[in-house]
Amino acid sequence: xxxxxxxxxxxxxxxxxxxxxxxxxxxxxxxxxxxxxxxxxxxxxxxxxxxxxxxxxxxxxxxxxxxxxxxxxxxxxxxxxxxxxxxxxxxxxxxxxxxxxxxxxxxxxxxxxxxxxxxxxxxxxxxxxxxxxxxxxxxxxxxxxxxxxxxxxxxxxxxxxxxxxxxxxxxxxxxxxxxxxxxxxxxxxxxxxxxxxxxxxxxxxxxxxxxxxxxxxxxxxxxxx
Amino acid sequence: xxxxxxxxxxxxxxxxxxxxxxxxxxxxxxxxxxxxxxxxxxxxxxxxxxxxxxxxxxxxxxxxxxxxxxxxxxxxxxxxxxxxxxxxxxxxxxxxxxxxxxxxxxxxxxxxxxxxxxxxxxxxxxxxxxxxxxxxxxxxxxxxxxxxxxxxxxxxxxxxxxxxxxxxxxxxxxxxxxxxxxxxxxxxxxxxxxxxxxxxxxxxxxxxxxxxxxxxxxxxxxxxxxxxxxxxxxxxxxxxxxxxxxxxxxxxxxxxxxxxxxxxxxxxxxxxxxxxxxxxxxxxxxxxxxxxxxxxxxxxxxxxxxxxxxxxxxxxxxxxxxxxxxxxxxxxxxxxxxxxxxxxxxxxxxxxxxxxxxxxxxxxxxxxxxxxxxxxxxxxxxxxxxxxxxxxxxxxxxxxxxxxxxxxxxxxxxxxxxxxxxxx
Numbered sequence: 001x002x003x004x005x006x007x008x009x010x011x012x013x014x015x016x017x018x019x020x021x022x023x024x025x026x027x028x029x030x031x032x033x034x035x036x037x038x039x040x041x042x043x044x045x046x047x048x049x050x051x052x053x054x055x056x057x058x059x060x061x062x063x064x065x066x067x068x069x070x071x072x073x074x075x076x077x078x079x080x081x082x083x084x085x086x087x088x089x090x091x092x093x094x095x096x097x098x099x100x101x102x103x104x105x106x107x108x109x110x111x112x113x114x115x116x117x118x119x120x121x122x123x124x125x126x127x128x129x130x131x132x133x134x135x136x137x138x139x140x141x142x143x144x145x146x147x148x149x150x151x152x153x154x155x156x157x158x159x160x161x162x163x164x165x166x167x168x169x170x171x172x173x174x175x176x177x178x179x180x181x182x183x184x185x186x187x188x189x190x191x192x193x194x195x196x197x198x199x200x201x202x203x204x205x206x207x208x209x210x211x212x213x214x215x216x217x218x219x220x221x222x223x224x225x
Numbered sequence: 226x227x228x229x230x231x232x233x234x235x236x237x238x239x240x241x242x243x244x245x246x247x248x249x250x251x252x253x254x255x256x257x258x259x260x261x262x263x264x265x266x267x268x269x270x271x272x273x274x275x276x277x278x279x280x281x282x283x284x285x286x287x288x289x290x291x292x293x294x295x296x297x298x299x300x301x302x303x304x305x306x307x308x309x310x311x312x313x314x315x316x317x318x319x320x321x322x323x324x325x326x327x328x329x330x331x332x333x334x335x336x337x338x339x340x341x342x343x344x345x346x347x348x349x350x351x352x353x354x355x356x357x358x359x360x361x362x363x364x365x366x367x368x369x370x371x372x373x374x375x376x377x378x379x380x381x382x383x384x385x386x387x388x389x390x391x392x393x394x395x396x397x398x399x400x401x402x403x404x405x406x407x408x409x410x411x412x413x414x415x416x417x418x419x420x421x422x423x424x425x426x427x428x429x430x431x432x433x434x435x436x437x438x439x440x441x442x443x444x445x446x447x448x449x450x451x452x453x454x455x456x457x458x459x460x461x462x463x464x465x466x467x468x469x470x471x472x473x474x475x476x477x478x479x480x481x482x483x484x485x486x487x488x489x490x491x492x493x494x495x496x497x498x499x500x501x502x503x504x505x506x507x508x509x510x511x512x513x514x515x516x517x518x519x520x521x522x523x524x525x526x527x528x529x530x531x532x533x534x535x536x537x538x539x540x541x542x543x544x545x546x547x548x549x550x551x552x553x554x555x556x557x558x559x560x561x562x563x564x565x566x567x568x569x570x571x572x573x574x575x576x577x578x579x580x581x582x583x584x585x586x587x588x589x590x591x592x593x594x595x596x597x598x599x600x601x602x603x604x605x606x607x608x609x610x611x612x613x614x615x616x617x618x619x620x621x622x623x624x625x626x627x628x629x630x631x632x633x634x635x636x637x638x639x640x641x642x643x644x645x646x647x648x649x
Contacts, residue, residue, distance in 0.1 A: 009457050015464030019471070053453050080456035081449055084555045102460035102494055105467035153532075168470045168480075172487045179529055181498070184491055185570060185614050191532040216477035218484045219470065 001116060002044070005029045006036040006059070007051045007078065012101075016049065019105040020112070023166070033057030040066060040073075046119065047074040047112050050095070052086060060086075060093060067094045074115035078103075104173035106164040113163035129162050130224065132208055143206035153178055154199040161212065161222035170219040196220060228395075229388045236384065240377060248370070255365055259358045260334065264317060267336040270295070270351045278340050284347060292354035294322075297340070297347045305339045305348035322352065331356045394418035398427050405434055407441045407509060444508045448501055455497050463490050492616065499618040502559065503606075506625045511553040518549045519582055522561045527580075533569050540577040548582050550649050552630045560626045563619040564589045564645055570613055571643070579642075590644040597638040604634075623647075 001024055007013040008031050017027045028043070030036035033056040040048065040062075048066070052059030063075060077090040080101040087098045096115045099108065117125055117136055127134040133142045139155060141148045150158065160177050161169060175188040178195075200212045213221045226234075274295065277285050287296045306316055316337055321330040335352035418424045466483050469475075505511060523545060527534070534541060550557070568578050568591035576592030594611055602608040604624040609617040623645075627634040632649040 009461060011461040012457065012464055015461065015468050018468055019464070053449075080453040080460070083449075083452075101456040102463040102490065105464050170467065170470055170484055170487055172484065172491060173467070176491070179532075181491070181495060183529065183533075183566065184488075184495065185533065187533060187536055191536065194532075216480045218477070218480040 001025045001046045003027045003047050003049065003112065004036070004039055004043075004045045004073075005049045006054065006062070007031065007049070008053070008055050009051075015105065016108065019167070020109065025112075031055075033059075033062060036062055037065065040071060044071075045073045046116050047076060049076050049078055049108075049112070051078045051080075052090065053080060060090060063090065063093050063095060072119070074112075074119045076108075076111055076115055104170070104176060106160065106167060106169045106173045107177055109167070110160045110163040110177065127159070127162060129165065129211070129222075130209065132158075132162070132203065132211075134159060134162065143203060143208040146206050148202050148206045150199065150202060151195075153195050154202070157195055157199055158203075161220065165222045166225070168215050168219050168221050174220070228392065229385070232388065233381070233384065237381075240380075244373060244377070248366075251369065252362070252366060255362055259362060260355075263334045263353050263355065263358060264336070266293075267317075267334065267351050267353055271336055271338055271349075274349055274351070275340065278342060283342060284340060284349065292357065293351070294353075295349065295351050297349040300339060300346035300348045305346065306337060319355075320352070322354075324354070324356075332359060391420060394420065394423040394427060398423070398430050402430060402434075407437060407512070441508070445510055448504050448508065448510070451504075452497075452501050456494070459490055459494050459497070463487065463494075466490070492614075496616045496618070499616055499622060502622060503618065503625055506556070506622070506629055509629070511556050511629065513553055514551045515554060516549045517552055517554050517557040518547065519557065519561065519587060520545045520547055522558055523565070523580060523582060526561055526565045530565065530569050534578070537569070537572055538575050539569070539572055542577065542579045543581075545580065545582040546584065548584055548587075550630075550632075552626075556626045556630065560623055560647070561587075563623050564647070567591075567615070567619055568643075568645075570615060571611060577642075585648060587647045587649075588644060590642045592641055593643050595641060598636065598643065600636055603636055 003020060003025050005013055005016050005020075005027055007016065007029070010031065013029050013031060017029055021027050028039060028045075030039050033054045036050075036054070050059050050063060052063075054062070059077065059079075063077070066073065066075065075095045077086075077095045077098045078101060079086050079090075079098065090098050096118070097111050099111055114136075117127065125136060127136055131144045135141075136159070141150055141155065141158065156178060157174065160174065171189045171192050174192050174196075175184070178192070179188070196212065196214075200210070203212070204210060209224070211222050211224055213223060215221055270293070274285065284297050285295070288294070318335045318337060320333050320335055322333045323329075324331045332355040333352045334355050335350050337348060337350045340347045340349050418427060466486050470480060470483055523543075527541065527543070533539075564587075565580070568580075568589050571593040572578060572591050573593060577590075578592075579588070579590040581588040581590075598610055602610070604620050606621045607617040609615065624634060626632075627647060630649070632647055634645065634647050637644045637646070
């Protein structure tokens with residue numbers, strides 16, 4: 001899967017590239033409006049990560065340009081402004097999602113995975129991880145044909161973890177994903193522990209292997225190693 | 226009252242007073258002049274009679290010719306004033322006499338003077354009817370009043386026309402100001418007037434509104450840039466820590482420290498977001514209003530907070546009617562968010578949370594610390610009265626949003642319940 005990261009802050013660009021590069025993605029980068037325009041002209045990408053405050057031009061203009069040329073890429077807007085107007089106009093112009101800075105890298109991973117899933121399979125697809133099968137359309141989970149009833153939160157957790165497989169996901173990232181930014185309380189991590197514990201038990205009961213590892217009490221990792 | 230009617234009212238009152246004064250003066254003057262004329266005629270007549278008496282040593286026969294009459298009596302029958310008592314003295318009298326021809330009482334001017342003939346004192350009266358004089362006086366008055374009336378009407382209409390025409394640029398400027406919107410597209414400013422004052426006004430207004438719009442844009446840009454400049458380094462730190470956590474071979478101590486760092490970054494981010502929000506509200510960057518239904522926002526928030534509600538074993542009591550209000554949707558969400566997060570965050574185990582939404586009010590009541598909060602400091606920034614993870618801006622934001630949207634927000638503490646009521 002090919003990604004293009006358009007971001008003018010080199011440090012952040014490098015972090016995103018380092019986190020996303022690996023088994024699933026190959027990343028290319030652009031740090032100016034021109035560079036981004038050239039690359040999108042020459043190559044096709046599965047998803048473009050687009051910072052809308054760019055030197056040399058507005059990211060929204062680039063988005064307009066891409067949409068005019070009927071490029072089929074998924075587009076994730078990244079913005080430091082966190083303004084409702086930008087979000088609305090970005091989505092209105094045809095972006096697939098919007099992410100406000102600062103964000104957790106696993107959140108970025110989950111958003112990209114969701115966009116690519118929707119683009120590739122027309123929104124009707126199965127996400128498989130060994131014997132675990134997630135139907136993201138019906139929002140159901142099966143383990144070897146056995147249905148696993150999950151709560152909303154557990155389902156969201158599972159999807160998030162699988163989308164960021166083999167990575168350490170800090171609890172703070174999980175908390176932000178489940179409850180948003182403004183619910184930061186000390187008890188968050190206890191709730192995450194409870195939800196993760198329940199999810200894990202349900203999957204094990206259904207006969208799945210134990211892919212969910214705890215990382216020293218600060219986070220979790222979904223892995224088969 | 227409009228400018229034109231104020232002006233015209235003043236003008237009419239002033240004109241009325243001046244005209245009334247003028248009419249009285251005019252009447253008195255003309256009357257004085259005319260009576261003086263009659264008096265002169267009577268004095269000429271007196272002279273003729275005196276001359277006659279000196280020449281013939283007798284009085285002419287009493288006569289009545291046209292509007293003039295002469296009679297005499299011996300002074301013993303009627304008292305007679307001395308002739309020397311002045312030109313305008315009591316020798317002249319205003320009386321009314323019966324006019325048999327006109328069959329009416331006519332105003333008459335008489336001159337009475339003594340004449341001595343052969344040692345006998347006679348009292349002679351010459352009188353002249355004032356009928357014609359009065360008629361003339363009234364004619365003059367009516368003609369004058371007519372012309373003054375036409376003049377006033379002309380002035381009135383002329384003024385009205387002039388007011389409309391001359392003041393047109395002023396009203397155009399007013400309309401321009403009425404249509405002016407800080408965040409909106411610039412409306413065409415009123416045209417330049419030929420009248421120096423209005424031209425100056427229009428120019429000043431144009432310059433002022435232009436500057437306001439520029440300042441507003443600058444402020445907007447400032448918050449955008451401030452957001453960008455602060456959020457980007459935060460994003461770098463957050464990303465770097467996430468990346469660092471992927472390094473193999475990390476111990477629990479390092480990971481825990483990284484988690485601490487993450488929490489601080491999140492806190493810094495929330496603080497930054499809140500300050501930016503306050504700045505944006507103060508800069509009036511949320512002027513667009515639409516009808517926002519509060520009920521779904523509240524229900525969604527309750528759903529998000531389920532874990533906390535369960536963990537604290539809170540009794541939730543909801544009484545939500547459909548209520549919508551005109552405001553920016555983001556602000557509505559922020560208002561509900563802040564009030565309800567506080568109500569859960571500062572609640573006690575086994576406590577309660579009551580949310581009531583009705584026509585014109587939203588009430589959030591929660592159990593919590595047992596003492597009353599200091600109302601004076603409650604809505605101030607960074608005034609946390611109890612230690613919590615909040616940044617201490619939630620209620621300041623609530624207050625700002627309420628102020629901006631023309632809503633009232635109040636706090637009461639009763640039987641262990643902290644209640645915040647927003648009225649709209």
